[in-house]
Amino acid sequence: MASTEAIIQLGILILTLSLFFLMHYLRNQTTQSKTRTRNKTEPNRHINQASRHLNRARSTTNKAQHAKNALVEADQALSLTPRDPTVHMLRARALHIMNHRTAAIRSLNIALSLPAAKLLSSEERAEALVFRAEMKLEVNRRRRVDSAMEDVVEAITVSGEECDNLDSMMCLLGKCYEWKGMKEEARNLFQKVLDDVEPDSVEARNGLKRLGP
Known part of the structure; x- marks a missing residue:
C-alpha cells in the first residue's frame, strides 16, 4: 500500500515537473518569437519614418529640422541593424541636407563597402556611387x-x-x-x-x- 502511494506521488511529481518545464519552454518560445518580430519590424518603422522626414525636407522650408529628425530615425534603425546599407544611404541624405558632406561620404563609404554592398541592388549601388561622387566634388573638386x-x-x-x-x-x-x-x-x-x-x-x-x- 505504502509502495503504491509512493509510486503515485512520484508520478504526480514527475507530471508536475513536466508541466512546469513545458510551460517554461512555451513561454521562452513566445518571448523569442515576439523579440524576433520586434527586431524585424522596429528597424522598418524607423526607416519609414526617416524616409518620410527626408521627403518633407525636400518639399518644405523647414529642411534642417526634418533632416535632423531623419538622422535620428536612421541612427535608431542602425542601432538595430548596423549593417543595413540602405539605412546608411538614408543617413547620408540627411547629412547632406544638413551640409555635413564629409560625414555623408563616410556613411556612403560604409554602404558601399563589403559585405554591406552585397545587400544593395544594382540600382541602389549605382545611386549610392553617383551620390558619393557628387559629394566628393562638392567637398573638394x-x-x-x-x-x-x-x-x-x-x-x-x-x-x-x-x-x-x-x-x-x-x-x-x-x-x-x-x-x-x-x-x-x-x-x-x-x-x-x-x-x-x-x-x-x-x-x-x-x-x-x-x-x-
Whole structure:
C-alpha cells in the first residue's frame, strides 16, 4: 500500500515537473518569437519614418529640422541593424541636407563597402556611387575629381545601358573630364549622350556650349 502511494506521488511529481518545464519552454518560445518580430519590424518603422522626414525636407522650408529628425530615425534603425546599407544611404541624405558632406561620404563609404554592398541592388549601388561622387566634388573638386570619376564609371557599369538616368551619369562624367581640362573627352561624351542616349538632354547641350566648337 505504502509502495503504491509512493509510486503515485512520484508520478504526480514527475507530471508536475513536466508541466512546469513545458510551460517554461512555451513561454521562452513566445518571448523569442515576439523579440524576433520586434527586431524585424522596429528597424522598418524607423526607416519609414526617416524616409518620410527626408521627403518633407525636400518639399518644405523647414529642411534642417526634418533632416535632423531623419538622422535620428536612421541612427535608431542602425542601432538595430548596423549593417543595413540602405539605412546608411538614408543617413547620408540627411547629412547632406544638413551640409555635413564629409560625414555623408563616410556613411556612403560604409554602404558601399563589403559585405554591406552585397545587400544593395544594382540600382541602389549605382545611386549610392553617383551620390558619393557628387559629394566628393562638392567637398573638394580639385583633389577628388579622379576619385569621383571612378565612382561614376562604376555606376555606369553597374547600371548598364538600360538605366533610366544614364544620360545624367554620363553628363556628370563629362563634367569631370571638363574640370580636368580634358575638353576633347568631355565633348565626345556630351555628344554621345545626344546621339545615343537622350537627344533632348539640356545638360549635354549646355556642356557642348561651354566647351565651344
